[in-house]
Amino acid sequence: xxxxxxxxxxxxxxxxxxxxxxxxxxxxxxxxxxxxxxxxxxxxxxxxxxxxxxxxxxxxxxxxxxxxxxxxxxxxxxxxxxxxxxxxxxxxxxxxxxxxxxxxxxxxxxxxxxxxxxxxxxxxxxxxxxxxxxxxxxxxxxxxxxxxxxxxxxxxxxxxxxxxxxxxxxxxxxxxxxxxxxxxxxxxxxxxxxxxxxxxxxxxxxxxxxxxxxxxxxxxxxxxxxxxxxxxxxxxxxxxxxxxxxxxxxxxxxxxxxxxxxxxxxxxxxxxxxxxxxxxxxxxxxxxxxxxxxxxxxxxxxxxxxxxxxxxxxxxxxxxxxxxxxxxxxxxxxxxxxxxxxxxxxxxxxxxxxxxxxxxxxxxxxxxxxxxxxxxxxxxxxxxxxxxxxxxxxxxxxxxxxxxxxxxxxxxxxxxxxxxxxxxxxxxxxxxxxxxxxxxxxxx
Amino acid sequence: xxxxxxxxxxxxxxxxxxxxxxxxxxxxxxxxxxxxxxxxxxxxxxxxxxxxxxxxxxxxxxxxxxxxxxxxxxxxxxxxxxxxxxxxxxxxxxxxxxxxxxxxxxxxxxxxxxxxxxxxxxxxxxxxxxxxxxxxxxxxxxxxxxxxxxxxxxxxxxxxxxxxxxxxxxxxxxxxxxxxxxxxxxxxxxxxxxxxxxxxxxxxxxxxx
Numbered sequence: 001x002x003x004x005x006x007x008x009x010x011x012x013x014x015x016x017x018x019x020x021x022x023x024x025x026x027x028x029x030x031x032x033x034x035x036x037x038x039x040x041x042x043x044x045x046x047x048x049x050x051x052x053x054x055x056x057x058x059x060x061x062x063x064x065x066x067x068x069x070x071x072x073x074x075x076x077x078x079x080x081x082x083x084x085x086x087x088x089x090x091x092x093x094x095x096x097x098x099x100x101x102x103x104x105x106x107x108x109x110x111x112x113x114x115x116x117x118x119x120x121x122x123x124x125x126x127x128x129x130x131x132x133x134x135x136x137x138x139x140x141x142x143x144x145x146x147x148x149x150x151x152x153x154x155x156x157x158x159x160x161x162x163x164x165x166x167x168x169x170x171x172x173x174x175x176x177x178x179x180x181x182x183x184x185x186x187x188x189x190x191x192x193x194x195x196x197x198x199x200x201x202x203x204x205x206x207x208x209x210x211x212x213x214x215x216x217x218x219x220x221x222x223x224x225x226x227x228x229x230x231x232x233x234x235x236x237x238x239x240x241x242x243x244x245x246x247x248x249x250x251x252x253x254x255x256x257x258x259x260x261x262x263x264x265x266x267x268x269x270x271x272x273x274x275x276x277x278x279x280x281x282x283x284x285x286x287x288x289x290x291x292x293x294x295x296x297x298x299x300x301x302x303x304x305x306x307x308x309x310x311x312x313x314x315x316x317x318x319x320x321x322x323x324x325x326x327x328x329x330x331x332x333x334x335x336x337x338x339x340x341x342x343x344x345x346x347x348x349x350x351x352x353x354x355x356x357x358x359x360x361x362x363x364x365x366x367x368x369x370x371x372x373x374x375x376x377x378x379x380x381x382x383x384x385x386x387x388x389x390x391x392x393x394x395x396x397x398x399x400x401x402x403x404x405x406x407x408x409x410x411x412x413x414x415x416x417x418x419x420x421x422x423x424x425x426x427x428x429x430x431x432x433x434x435x436x437x438x439x440x441x442x443x444x
Numbered sequence: 445x446x447x448x449x450x451x452x453x454x455x456x457x458x459x460x461x462x463x464x465x466x467x468x469x470x471x472x473x474x475x476x477x478x479x480x481x482x483x484x485x486x487x488x489x490x491x492x493x494x495x496x497x498x499x500x501x502x503x504x505x506x507x508x509x510x511x512x513x514x515x516x517x518x519x520x521x522x523x524x525x526x527x528x529x530x531x532x533x534x535x536x537x538x539x540x541x542x543x544x545x546x547x548x549x550x551x552x553x554x555x556x557x558x559x560x561x562x563x564x565x566x567x568x569x570x571x572x573x574x575x576x577x578x579x580x581x582x583x584x585x586x587x588x589x590x591x592x593x594x595x596x597x598x599x600x601x602x603x604x605x606x607x608x609x610x611x612x613x614x615x616x617x618x619x620x621x622x623x624x625x626x627x628x629x630x631x632x633x634x635x636x637x638x639x640x641x642x643x644x645x646x647x648x649x650x651x652x653x
Contacts, residue, residue, distance in 0.1 A: 097528060097570075098528075098566070098570050099566075100568045100569050100571060107608070107613075108611075134568070135580070135626055136577065138579070138580035138582070138613070138616070138622070139581060139606075139608055141625070142612075142613075143612075145628075171461055173467075173628065174626045176473070176474070176509035176510070176626075178508060190470070192467055193466035194466075195505055196509070211463055252570065252571070254529040254570035254573065255532055260570065260571035260573070262571070328570070330532070339528055342526075342528045343527075343528060346565055350565065
């Protein structure tokens, strides 16, 4: 952050993607229709598909799955005139640590996804879409499967949807437990019945994706946002958020806060408003020590960075990434080395094994962190950790390896002394690093 | 034959769902797991035959994903999240309490085939930390004591309601039934509801209810 920056202005929460979350029956088609559900279909079918792609481009909608790539531009890259089908694949494999927005959306408002799929498919000329939903999501799985079934029964999927002449089939497909399948090319490998390993790009999925046909892979929240843009227009969408990061956004807040949960704000809400106000601040008697802006794969920030605007540019300026907008809050009870060990074990477990730097490096780092925690750390360990990070970052096919370096780089940047303490003090100085289970404050 | 006649018909339906048969790989492995309680060697061979690929190719896929069991899983698979938001809320104590109560090692199954306890990575429900799943349905904010009460009920074949029961969430009556649903086949047949893992007499421990 630049030194002279004044904190971004306060913003009020919005209720767009969450507008039906408090409606207990919104998951059911009848109730969803009463709540103006599927209203975007008629608005969409009146327009030419290309106009809708342009609309999404003009809206400035950026992908909500982590990378923030402009959605309309991604659709615009789809190869045309190939004689092959165009596929829409919905990435519902949400598994970035700290992220739980897509699951709640699918549990409470599954038709929002189906409606988004119909409109988006029409826009890009897709007649066969896939929903790749993570396996462990029991409740969301039931809800999505039922919503698709209901949509077929009422002619909202299938042949000649609402007399438009537009046909669309949707296949519901479950993952089987692999974080890496949230990476779009790994997801496509998995959907083709392979191990979920990323593919080299180019060719990008827009040119050679599923079954080597032009494919767009979009996140659940992204697709669920499209109908709102179709119904209410670009100006309305851009009335929220910032010039380069417009629109409403779901933020997941977890960790040691009093009111963990999903919160919807215009893009650019400050971390302070999100953590200290919406989520109620850290647990009683604790102070904020560190937080991730976008899941474990984004560099941690500190209390110094609470005025960061939570949009793509703001978080980048603070030295991190917005990622999935999943804020994990650590209080001063937490040992940073132990937190790094937990995240690093995650990456070592989830590395698909394709690229050597990521496969080997994540496990080396896990071992070093383990011995630091156990009181067997060596003076050179912090240097070695940094060297290993340098050897992983930018040297693997996909973002998993880069993500694995984020906790370590940032912990070394802000909490270097704590690593040294582990070496010199012969182990972890935080006996009480773990708080008792279920120690949440009750919701007001 | 690892797949019954009924399951074979379902398998053909799954294969027909995709432009290329191999896309049915994960659904078929879930189907095998529903029928056999795990991804058995015979099941791997059957999937290879159905898809026209080698057993090695099927095995390579099956071992890549954490939800495919390589030995028979209990009727109730308990998955404790071990990623940071849950760990900060004491999920290691939850795992410890469950293992102690069941008298098993991590990943093990009670001798009566009722309960398997495993640790898994982030379950995307971090506001409910610590999160525990039974057959992939969430039991959120479940501390060690609540977890022990839960597993004691399960060992008696009683399934307490999951966190979102009032909203319509339902815990599958068996891990086999959960696998059937994961195959993308909708409601599981009743015969899978009461499926327990075949006993493993060579394994030590395993306190039953």
